[in-house]
Amino acid sequence: MPFTDPMADGPAIQKANIRSLEAGTTTADIFAHATAFRARHPQVPLVLMGYANPMTIRGADWFADQCVKAGVDGVICVDIPPEEDAELGPALRSAGVDLIRLATPTSDAARLPAILDGSSGFLYYVSVAGITGLQQAAQSSIEEAVARLKAATDIPVAVGFGVRTPEQAAAIAKVADGVVVGSAIVELVAQHGANAAGPVREYVASLKAAINSAWLNFEVRLKI
């Protein structure tokens, strides 16, 4: 969901927000896209990600209701931490929409229970203290963090921020349940515009192949 002030985003996603808003995208358009996607792909999980103000401006109940009607499964809101959960969390939970929270390198053991309380769907581990699309975390720090998170929760853990290559995705897939890739895809869209579907499909397929082969090797190793 585009927002005029994407404070947690790096240059690629900032530009994407501006392009989208300059093209006239409204919240109604986003739910129309979501509804159409859900009709075409009944089984693919669908998550909206964005900032608090566009999600709450008409009231949390309105937003949760729109999510249900459009077939949205979950919501990631960048700037509503557990301390402000009342702003959005209760409305989503009572509508049966997952509120997907973020854990970061600054989320220590004392903080983690607050993040997990009320989280569902999956836990999004933001592997870099920073903005989207720039640095990447060292694989060892990701492994350590994911192990810590998985010891604290049963919900799946996905890892993102700075993930670009099939090799990185495969390495993360060995320890985590999901890999989040944003800026790299957004850059392909910026580059190819209306013709982006092909290049995006090809790129995502390359990530998926690497992840599948990582999982396959992992299973083979287990059998041996």
Added chain:
Amino acid sequence: MNTPDPSLNSFRNQPDERGHFGQFGGRYVAETLMPLVLDLEREYKAAKIDPAFKAQFDDLLEHYVGRPSPLYYAERLTEECRKNAPSGKGAQIWFKRDELNHTGAHKINNCIGQILLAIRMGKTRIIAETGAGQHGVATATVCARFGLPCVIYMGAKDVERQQPNVFRMKLLGAEVVPVTSGANTLKDAMNEALRDWVANVHDTFYIIGTTAGPHPYPELVRDFQSVIGKEARAQMLSRINRLPDLLVAAIGGGSNAIGLFHPFLDDEAVQMLGIEAAGHGLDKEHAASLAGGRPGILHGNKTYLLQDEDGQIAEAHSISAGLDYPGIGPEHSWLKEIGRVRYDSVTDTEALDAFQLLCRTEGIIPALEPSHAIAAVARGEDGSGSDHPGQSVWAWRQGYFHCR
């Protein structure tokens, strides 16, 4: 007329323990920043009751900043404004002259307090946003004073229109980063500062320049700026043995205004008026969030914002770079809702007229920000009308109050 009664119904005990002023304020930040925001809250609570912290803050305000700032009776402006009033009526106008502080604005009060907190927390790098450049200059100043590296984010448009302040920041050793996202003004500078902060949480302290941002910033900025109102209150009592009838202050984020108003909030007889920037007019481009906006979430807090029906933030406009912001400090939103403070607005043109009026009548060249507050008084729409004898006081670059 001495110390306000600390009754249970005090207007001065906000925010609550979660950082909310009624429905406003709060901590709407990315998870990466939350532990740091909580650390800052803990550290500020400890500092508030630490006599050594208070002693160091007071000492620097007195000997480095040059406080207390004078309270000045603007005699010729008073006469000028009385020309339009019935005989024997009209306000007496007083100025709280915070433009005489070191660095030329009230911004330094807050920067002294925040850099002392940064040092207490062991932070070694300072960042800040700035609009007109006054907060940037004040931040660069305290960084030079305490030997800490300093990065200032400033909208590219503001870098252009506020060149002298850019030069001063550089002289003081700060790195000035022009921000080219959005409308290239204060809002965008704040976004960029938040992006820096989230990437450098371990060693960096963000000195926010106004009563905005996540809790505890609106509270601590207000507390550091309250020196304006505390002094003004004592000075009024000592000069004319009474409190003013009306305080007037210009508002962008509103740190000068809340600093002036807060110590008076429980003085029932003292009215208060905050002046927003109406830019080209409230029906055109402006920066009056209370007059033309509605509650929303931006930059860590919930407050009145200029925005469209989808919650996309609008571009503000004011001739004054320091008022060119589509939001307002959350405590002002609360004070508006409960009706303790009245808010009105003044256009670019009215502010420019008031600027000239003050130059000619008092020999004081004001900034464009307080020119908005002066305009509200000059046009006699300050809530007192022009039919009252008495006194009023300006807080310079800040506010103004007004006795009948």
